[in-house]
Amino acid sequence: MKKTKRSPVFRRAAMAAAALALVAAAGCESVNTTQGGTIGIDRTQRMSSLVSEQQLDQQAVQLYQQTLSGARSKGQLNTNASQLARVRTISQRLIAQVGVFRPDATKWKWEVNVIDDKEVNAWCMPGGKIAVYTGLINTVKPTDDELAAVLGHEIAHALREHARERASEQMATSMGLSVLAAITGSQASSDLGGALANVMFGLPNSRLHETEADRMGVELAARAGYDPRAAVTLWTKMGQVGGSAPPEILSTHPSAESRIADLKQASEKVLPLYQQARR
Incomplete structure (x- = not known):
């Protein structure tokens, strides 16, 4: 059989596809960052060795301090003592339960602050x-139970290392683009700190991550009483905020x-x- 001679363009495309496949496979490991709890979260996650938990935690400390410094300079940090006390009290009760999902999280250096900003949002790095x-x-005027639902949801994102999972995807994509750049002559770069800032404040969470955080959040809340x-009721109220433009915290959530x-x-x-917790 006579071989068909492939064009340079075809060969470059094949090389790029092979290189990208190798990059995607390299440096990744299958992990499960949390125990399942009563709610049963057992999805295996793919994490890149290029994005370690320790590295991301260090970047989070820096980014968090930058955020607090910015709020402080504008007179927006912890301006209402009663609000701060309420948020910290609820948070501490939830944090006391995190060992159910991951025992090491009980030793994290937890910090809780309130920022005076009109944005309807909350997060946990x-x-x-x-x-x-x-x-x-x-705006939402949540009850303590509803505020616990929000905080439990955000804490669950951190326990489950959703930011690291998304940063891993970003870094893998960036590496793939770098390989592609070597083949095509274009340019690409990656930065872990930038990746964290992007996944925390730029890119919305995936629907899968939101569902996991919802389920883990309700268990944390229940265990905390x-x-x-x-x-x-909380997420129903949240969905009614802003009319056709829902709050950022609802981005790409399930219907x-x-x-x-x-x-x-x-x-x-x-x-x-x-x-049982209420007895």
């Missing part, structure tokens, strides 16, 4: 660096109907934990 915006408190069913249905099922599953 790797290593337990939490911020709640007053826009969430003042907060009614897990409040997650249903309202599927999310509420899942939350109802999850909260019922962990309801005995709440009832």
Whole structure:
């Protein structure tokens, strides 16, 4: 059989595809960052060795301090003592339960602060660096149970290392682009600190990550003595904020109907934990 001579363009494309496949496979490991808990989170995650937990925690400390410094310079950090006390009290009760999912997290250097900003948002960086915006408190007006649902959800993201998982994907993509650049002559670069800032403040979480955080969050709340069913009313209220432009915290979340249905099922599953904690 006569061989067909392939064009240079075809050969470069084949080389690029092979190189990208090698990059995607290299340096990745299958891990499960948390124990399943009663709620049963058992998905295996793919993490890049280029993005270690320790490296990301160090970057998180720097980024968190930069964020606090910026808020402090504008007179926006912890301006309301009663709000701060409330958020920290609820957070501490939730943090006391994190060992159920990962025992090492009980030794994290947790920090909790409130930033005076109209944005309806809250987040928890790797290593337990939490911020709640007053826009969430003042606009949604959550009960303590509902605020526990928000905080439990954000803490779950950190426990599950969703930021590291997303940064791993970014770094792998960046490496692939670098390999492609060597073949095509274009340019690409990667930076772990930039990747963390992007996944925390730029890119929205995936629907899979949001579902995991929802389920783990209701279990944390229940174990801390907060009614897990409040997650249903909380996210219903959140969905009503902003009309056609929902808050940033809701970006790419599952549809309202599927999310509420899942939350109802999850909260019922962990309801005995709440009832036991309230005795």
